[in-house]
Amino acid sequence: xxxxxxxxxxxxxxxxxxxxxxxxxxxxxxxxxxxxxxxxxxxxxxxxxxxxxxxxxxxxxxxxxxxxxxxxxxxxxxxxxxxxxxxxxxxxxxxxxxxxxxxxxxxxxxxxxxxxxxxxxxxxxxxxxxxxxxxxxxxxxxxxxxxxxxxxxxxxxxxxxxxxxxxxx
Numbered sequence: 001x002x003x004x005x006x007x008x009x010x011x012x013x014x015x016x017x018x019x020x021x022x023x024x025x026x027x028x029x030x031x032x033x034x035x036x037x038x039x040x041x042x043x044x045x046x047x048x049x050x051x052x053x054x055x056x057x058x059x060x061x062x063x064x065x066x067x068x069x070x071x072x073x074x075x076x077x078x079x080x081x082x083x084x085x086x087x088x089x090x091x092x093x094x095x096x097x098x099x100x101x102x103x104x105x106x107x108x109x110x111x112x113x114x115x116x117x118x119x120x121x122x123x124x125x126x127x128x129x130x131x132x133x134x135x136x137x138x139x140x141x142x143x144x145x146x147x148x149x150x151x152x153x154x155x156x157x158x159x160x161x162x163x164x165x166x167x168x169x
Contacts, residue, residue, distance in 0.1 A: 001070075002069070015058075018043075019144075027130050096147070096151075105143065138151060138154025
C-alpha cells in the first residue's frame with residue numbers, strides 16, 4: 001500500500017478530519033518536540049488551501065504518493081479511529097450547516113490558514129501554538145461532521161483567545 005492509494009480514497013468531506021489530526025497533535029504533549037508544531041501547522045495550511053480552493057481530492061506530490069508502507073500495521077489504528085468516529089456520531093449531527101459550508105466554510109478555511117501560518121511563525125513561544133491550533137480542532141471537527149454548533153464553538157474559542165490577547169496588550 002502506498003500513500004497515493006490512501007490519498008485517492010480521501011474526498012473533500014474528509015478534509016475536516018485531516019485538519020483535526022495535526023491540530024490535535026499540537027495540543028498533545030508531543031508538540032514540545034521542536035519542529036512538530038510547525039510541521040503540523042504546515043499540514044493544516046496545506047489542507048486549509050485545499051478547502052479554500054474547493055479541491056475535491058487530496059493532491060500530493062508524486063514523490064510522496066509513491067511512499068510505501070505496510071498496510072497491516074495500520075489496521076489497529078483504523079480500528080481505534082472507527083471507535084472514535086462512532087463516539088463522535090453519537091455526539092454530533094448535521095445542524096446549523098450554514099456554518100460549515102459556502103461562505104462560512106471559506107471564511108473558516110482562511111482563518112485556518114492564518115492561524116496555522118501564525119503557528120509556524122510564533123510556535124517557539126510556549127503555549128501559543130496550542131492557543132492558535134485549538135480553534136482549528138473545532139473547525140476541522142465541525143467540517144467533518146457538518147455540525148455548525150461545533151464550528152461555532154471554534155469561533156467562540158478564537159474570539160476568547162483574541163479577547164485575552166487584547167486584554168494583555
